[in-house]
Each structure stands twice: as C-alpha cells, then as structure tokens.
Amino acid sequence: xxxxxxxxxxxxxxxxxxxxxxxxxxxxxxxxxxxxxxxxxxxxxxxxxxxxxxxxxxxxxxxxxxxxxxxxxxxxxxxxxxxxxxxxxxxxxxxxxxxxxxxxxxxxxxxxxxxxxx
Numbered sequence: 295x296x297x298x299x300x301x302x303x304x305x306x307x308x309x310x311x312x313x314x315x316x317x318x319x320x321x322x323x324x325x326x327x328x329x330x331x332x333x334x335x336x337x338x339x340x341x342x343x344x345x346x347x348x349x350x351x352x353x354x355x356x357x358x359x360x361x362x363x364x365x366x367x368x369x370x371x372x373x374x375x376x377x378x379x380x381x382x383x384x385x386x387x388x389x390x391x392x393x394x395x396x397x398x399x400x401x402x403x404x405x406x407x408x409x410x411x412x
Contacts, residue, residue: 295350295411298382302342305403306360307335308370332373339377339405354412355391359406361399369396370395376404382409 309332315324328336332364350398358371371394375386383389 297410300404308371343381353390357393359395
C-alpha cells in the first residue's frame with residue numbers, strides 16, 4: 295500500500311473539550327454529545343477526505359501535522375481519526391501508531407495527514 299496524504303482545511307477541533315450535556319426528551323436522563331463545533335468539523339473533514347477503495351483493514355500509522363491559529367487548543371486529532379472511518383479505513387481501530395505535530399499558521403489552519411501501512 296502506498297502512503298495516502300491529504301489536507302483537511304479548517305482549524306482542527308479537540309474532541310476532549312468539545313462535549314455538551316443534553317437531556318433525553320422521553321426520559322429526561324442526561325447524556326454527553328459532541329458540541330456543535332465538533333460536529334461541524336467532523337462533517338467538513340469527511341467532505342475533504344478522499345475515498346480509498348477498497349477501504350483499508352490492516353494496521354496503519356497516521357502522521358498528522360495540525361496547523362492551529364494559536365497555541366490555546368489541545369493537540370488532539372480524535373475527530374480526524376473518526377472522520378477517516380468509512381473513507382480511508384474500515385474502522386479507526388486499524389490505527390495502531392499515531393504521530394501528532396502542532397504548528398501555528400494564523401492564516402491557514404489545517405491538518406496535513408499521511409496514512410501508511412505498518
């Protein structure tokens with residue numbers, strides 16, 4: 295398998311800090327859901343990720359360089375791994391090695407991602 299490299303435009307959103315508490319309409323019980331910002335990033339990322347055919351179902355390494363507008367955000371790409379499910383690989387459990395790097399680009403926030411077979 296050749297390495298797959300692509301770019302996701304937009305500031306990467308952290309899954310750790312992007313949760314909100316909602317209540318079930320019928321039972322009233324609280325549950326945790328992704329924030330509006332996280333859902334928007336996930337949808338945007340999915341639309342920018344190329345479709346791999348067939349989907350990868352072997353162990354892979356993912357290297358992601360995340361370009362943020364400032365240093366305030368956490369270095370987190372879990373939403374990106376979720377977005378690649380069904381587009382690059384069958385399930386994000388295929389990812390057995392992760393390499394994350396943070397850089398600052400105030401004018402062009404993005405994620406540059408490479409997926410390689412281990």
